[in-house]
Amino acid sequence: LQYSTNFQNSFESFKQELNEATNDNNFTKEESFFVAVVLATGADQCKTNTAGGSLFWLTIMTTIGYGNTAPITAGGRMLVVFGGLLCIILFTALTGQAGSIVLAIVDDFFNRTKYLKFLAKGLPSCLFWLVVLALYIAFFGACALGGSRNRQGSTDDIFSLNDSIWFSFITLTTVGLGDYHISHEEFEWIDMFYLPLLILFGFVCVANLVLKVGDYILEMFEDEESLEDILRECNKQNMHFVQGEEE
Numbered sequence: 001l002q003y004s005t006n007f008q009n010s011f012e013s014f015k016q017e018l019n020e021a022t023n024d025n026n027f028t029k030e031e032s033f034f035v036a037v038v039l040a041t042g043a044d045q046c047k048t049n050t051a052g053g054s055l056f057w058l059t060i061m062t063t064i065g066y067g068n069t070a071p072i073t074a075g076g077r078m079l080v081v082f083g084g085l086l087c088i089i090l091f092t093a094l095t096g097q098a099g100s101i102v103l104a105i106v107d108d109f110f111n112r113t114k115y116l117k118f119l120a121k122g123l124p125s126c127l128f129w130l131v132v133l134a135l136y137i138a139f140f141g142a143c144a145l146g147g148s149r150n151r152q153g154s155t156d157d158i159f160s161l162n163d164s165i166w167f168s169f170i171t172l173t174t175v176g177l178g179d180y181h182i183s184h185e186e187f188e189w190i191d192m193f194y195l196p197l198l199i200l201f202g203f204v205c206v207a208n209l210v211l212k213v214g215d216y217i218l219e220m221f222e223d224e225e226s227l228e229d230i231l232r233e234c235n236k237q238n239m240h241f242v243q244g245e246e247e
Contacts, residue, residue, distance in 0.1 A: 052184030054192055061087035062199060063174045066181035098200060099207035106208075126216050129209040133172075136205050140198060141168035172202035 056069050060080060071077050110120040118124050141164035148159035159167075159180075167180040182195075 049184060051187050051189045051192070054189075055182060055184055055187045057084075057087070058192075058196060058199075059176065060084040061091045062203070063088060064171055064176040064199075065174075066176045067178035068181045069184060095200065095203045095207060099204045099211070102204050103208050103211065122216055122219065125212045126209070129205065129212050133202075133205040133209055136202055137168045137172060138165065140172060140202060141165040143198065144168060168202075171199065172206060174203075 052069075059065050061084065071080055107120045107125075110116045119128050141161070144167050145159055145161060145164035148164070163180055169175070170177050170180070
């Protein structure tokens, strides 16, 4: 009830101030609207948020796309179409190269270690990278939780542990549903020096898991006859059958 009374008093004060501003200057209805926007939001003091813009472009090039911000002008959309497509291709190449390097280093370490050679291939390697990805999702979620509480200036569970893990999952898998996202207003330039690296390493874990699963599937069918071999054998049998009939 106290909050309702305070809001009512604030609203009446603002209404009176707005009426005085518009009546004294004989504003039109449209001009009165813009005056109301300025008085209500402080739009005359707005500044370009370059850090938030860099965060928006990071979500474009990584294909995360939380959906909390989107261009509405034709020029902005054309920039995302052409510039974003180029950045997506470049970032994909960077992720693939980084994944290959990390995978080569890890596999080489396993092959050089007597008791860890079994982790270099097959099902054990798939399970290893699955565990690494799960642990990294938890780590990234903990970073998001700590960052949220630090920026809010409170220890309240505004961003709960479950929410942080969910946010980490939809970020590192590029699902980006948008129910949880990084706020542009709270994002700072210093964040650009570590956030892309954290996201890149998460993508590397996902890519290496996919590669290991693909290799394991190929290993399962390695000893099986290919379709080409089966067709070739069928043709030989048909040729023998035709020759026998002619004789």
